[in-house]
Amino acid sequence: MTRPARRPSAPRPRLLLAATLGLALAGAGALPRSAAAEGFDLSQMTPDQKAAFGKAVHDYLMEHPEVLVEAYSKLQEQQAQQQAADDESLVKANANALFHDPNSWVGGNPKGDITLVEFMDYRCGYCKKAMPEVAKLLKTDGKIRYIVKEFPILTEQSVIGARFAIATRQVAGDAAYAKVHDALMAMRGPINEASLKALADTLDLDYDAISARTDSASVNKVIAENHALAARLKINGTPTFVLGGDMLRGYVPYDQLKEIVAEIRTDRNAAPTSTSGASSTPPATGDNG
Numbered sequence: 001m002t003r004p005a006r007r008p009s010a011p012r013p014r015l016l017l018a019a020t021l022g023l024a025l026a027g028a029g030a031l032p033r034s035a036a037a038e039g040f041d042l043s044q045m046t047p048d049q050k051a052a053f054g055k056a057v058h059d060y061l062m063e064h065p066e067v068l069v070e071a072y073s074k075l076q077e078q079q080a081q082q083q084a085a086d087d088e089s090l091v092k093a094n095a096n097a098l099f100h101d102p103n104s105w106v107g108g109n110p111k112g113d114i115t116l117v118e119f120m121d122y123r124c125g126y127c128k129k130a131m132p133e134v135a136k137l138l139k140t141d142g143k144i145r146y147i148v149k150e151f152p153i154l155t156e157q158s159v160i161g162a163r164f165a166i167a168t169r170q171v172a173g174d175a176a177y178a179k180v181h182d183a184l185m186a187m188r189g190p191i192n193e194a195s196l197k198a199l200a201d202t203l204d205l206d207y208d209a210i211s212a213r214t215d216s217a218s219v220n221k222v223i224a225e226n227h228a229l230a231a232r233l234k235i236n237g238t239p240t241f242v243l244g245g246d247m248l249r250g251y252v253p254y255d256q257l258k259e260i261v262a263e264i265r266t267d268r269n270a271a272p273t274s275t276s277g278a279s280s281t282p283p284a285t286g287d288n289g
Contacts, residue, residue: 087247108146117242122161167213
């Protein structure tokens with residue numbers, strides 16, 4: 001369910017402006033009063049009526065410039081609502097790839113009631129900034145299932161880091177991947193052979209075995225599938241989060257993440273249950289995003 005905008009709906013400035021201008025033009029004799037009442041069509045106006053209309057618009061806006069701000073604000077609100085609805089449809093259409101991809105690492109609480117998916121890049125400054133915010137959410141909430149989508153898009157080092165992390169998971173397992181992922185996110189220097197070898201040594205990992213896997217077909221498959229999924233979701237930047245039916249594009253602070261999680265749970269509690277008594281969105285089905 002798409003949550004409504006938090007701000008109350010504002011009056012429709014376009015309709016207000018049109019009605020006001022119509023009455024003003026009718027009063028000036030530029031339009032018949034019947035046309036003012038029914039709305040007006042510029043294509044049906046005479047040159048004199050168009051000139052009068054233009055002057056009325058100019059005069060009205062000069063006297064009431066706040067209408068432009070109001071109209072722009074309303075436009076942004078409408079666009080945001082449409083974007084949210086479109087994003088929710090995209091998330092539903094790609095739910096299996098988002099929430100049940102065996103090639104993506106799952107952290108947090110694997111049995112959590114809400115899933116947070118992050119498309120990230122190891123060279124992304126805002127991904128690094130978001131990392132402690134996400135970690136705080138996972139720790140304080142305790143019921144968030146967290147999925148990482150390796151999405152290298154910024155530099156060649158992004159690709160090198162992603163390949164090494166994915167290869168680590170395939171060679172050494174989830175626990176090793178989690179350590180490498182965190183270390184790469186914290187890394188400030190270059191991601192290259194020397195730094196990755198030092199990282200593997202620090203974490204007591206088999207660098208040679210991991211390195212041999214980085215250009216394999218299995219690693220290529222993960223990256224290609226993540227890029228294809230991002231394209232379907234119209235994601236072109238990092239970080240991008242999927243939380244509930246929402247697509248959150250860009251850095252999101254902890255307080256906002258916490259608020260969205262609370263809204264999702266409120267919506268679920270308010271939703272009617274099925275006649276069988278089962279939850280309408282059981283975590284096991286994958287609709288727990």
